[in-house]
Amino acid sequence: MSRSDGKIIAVIGSGLIGRSWAMVFVSGGYSVKIYDNQPGQSAKAITEIRKQLAELEEAHMLRGTLTASQQLALLSSYDDLAAALQGAFFIQECVFEQLEVKQSIFQDVERLVGPDVVLSSSTSCLVPSNVFSRVQNQSRCLVSHPVNPPYYVRLVELVPHPETAMTVMNATHALMTEVGQAPVLLKKEIDGFAVNRVQAAIIAESWRLVQDGFISVKDIDLVMSEGLGMRYAFIGPMETIHLNAPEGLEDYMRRYGEGFTRLLHSFGPVPDFCGAGAKSVAEEMYELIPNQEAQLEARRQRRDQLLRSLARLKKEQQ
Numbered sequence: 165m166s167r168s169d170g171k172i173i174a175v176i177g178s179g180l181i182g183r184s185w186a187m188v189f190v191s192g193g194y195s196v197k198i199y200d201n202q203p204g205q206s207a208k209a210i211t212e213i214r215k216q217l218a219e220l221e222e223a224h225m226l227r228g229t230l231t232a233s234q235q236l237a238l239l240s241s242y243d244d245l246a247a248a249l250q251g252a253f254f255i256q257e258c259v260f261e262q263l264e265v266k267q268s269i270f271q272d273v274e275r276l277v278g279p280d281v282v283l284s285s286s287t288s289c290l291v292p293s294n295v296f297s298r299v300q301n302q303s304r305c306l307v308s309h310p311v312n313p314p315y316y317v318r319l320v321e322l323v324p325h326p327e328t329a330m331t332v333m334n335a336t337h338a339l340m341t342e343v344g345q346a347p348v349l350l351k352k353e354i355d356g357f358a359v360n361r362v363q364a365a366i367i368a369e370s371w372r373l374v375q376d377g378f379i380s381v382k383d384i385d386l387v388m389s390e391g392l393g394m395r396y397a398f399i400g401p402m403e404t405i406h407l408n409a410p411e412g413l414e415d416y417m418r419r420y421g422e423g424f425t426r427l428l429h430s431f432g433p434v435p436d437f438c439g440a441g442a443k444s445v446a447e448e449m450y451e452l453i454p455n456q457e458a459q460l461e462a463r464r465q466r467r468d469q470l471l472r473s474l475a476r477l478k479k480e481q482q
């Protein structure tokens with residue numbers, strides 16, 4: 165008997181991320197009850213998941229030890245919130261990224277669940293102290309921020325509310341690990357968490373180098389995909405610097421720290437992402453990949469195919 169046997173997780177909101185979470189949790193053997201406030205939407209999500217599970221099984225990419233039909237049997241859909249929450253020990257919220265919508269759904273959820281149920285939000289951009297401001301017992305609340313698509317990109321940022329109990333962080337860390345995700349713990353909340361802060365730094369400097377005429381859109385993308393990204397898929401920036409000097413991290417900073425400081429001081433203000441100057445960056449991108457639905461969709465499929473292959477490779481390395 166595994167830890168997940170008979171245990172129920174409720175997923176609230178059955179869009180892109182809600183469906184992905186449902187697939188991740190059933191792969192770990194949990195029963196998942198999906199709720200959406202658009203009537204019929206959660207049932208539609210299960211139809212979509214059935215298709216995806218069959219394709220994954222066919223491609224030998226299904227996660228977990230259960231078959232696609234066993235995983236499907238763990239899913240159920242609800243148009244009624246109270247019925248969906250019944251029996252759940254963990255709630256993963258995946259509704260629209262609007263503060264008011266999230267605050268109000270958590271207010272409703274808290275009235276309907278017992279005191280030990282964990283309330284977890286998928287929010288990308290809202291901090292826990294705002295999302296959970298209308299919850300009475302904030303010690304059981306946290307953000308579990310996934311990266312899209314969570315089925316192949318395993319990282320989940322766990323971000324505490326100032327009141328969140330350490331036991332709740334630990335239990336969620338254990339749950340995420342058990343279902344095959346790669347959780348990281350933020351010690352306290354900050355706008356953007358870790359992922360979007362690092363991402364913003366990379367995007368801003370890439371944008372600046374293009375906009376200021378130093379490099380093309382095509383070539384800045386190659387800097388990442390053929391250069392830095394090669395090792396970042398396996399080791400992060402801290403290990404990278406630790407390995408890149410004979411005596412490790414402090415030696416690295418003795419050698420290169422002054423250079424980095426000089427570069428960082430030359431970064432300048434936040435680039436203009438939307439004004440007149442942005443037009444030429446966009447046009448250069450559209451020359452490479454037109455902003456037409458068909459072309460964008462083809463590139464998205466290529467991206468997901470490549471991520472699947474990389475996920476397989478990383479699994480073999482474990």
Ligand SMILES: NC(=O)c1ccc[n+]([C@@H]2O[C@H](COP(=O)([O-])OP(=O)(O)OC[C@H]3O[C@@H](n4cnc5c(N)ncnc54)[C@H](O)[C@@H]3O)[C@@H](O)[C@H]2O)c1
Nearest residue numbers: 177178179180181200201258259260261286287288310312
């Ligand atoms: N899409 C991403 O790349 C991504 C990545 C990480 C985190 N997130 C976060 O996940 C959350 C969901 O994003 P998504 O891309 O799945 O959005 P989405 O628009 O695809 O899905 C949202 C779903 O929530 C439902 N919904 C809205 N209000 C509701 C309510 N009050 N009660 C129940 N259901 C409700 C909608 O009907 C819809 O089905 C957001 O907070 C988003 O920031 C998204």
Ligand SMILES: *[C@@H]1O[C@H](CO)[C@@H](O)[C@H](O)[C@H]1NC(C)=O
Nearest residue numbers: 279280281301303304329332
């Ligand atoms: C608040 O939540 C914690 C963590 O889930 C729980 O242990 C505690 O019993 C709850 N307190 C109240 C008053 O409901």
Ligand SMILES: *[C@@H]1O[C@H](CO)[C@@H](O)[C@H](O)[C@H]1NC(C)=O
Nearest residue numbers: 329330331332333334335337
């Ligand atoms: C949480 O986990 C950490 C690391 O595993 C451990 O040191 C700590 O005692 C745990 N705290 C609680 C309250 O469970």
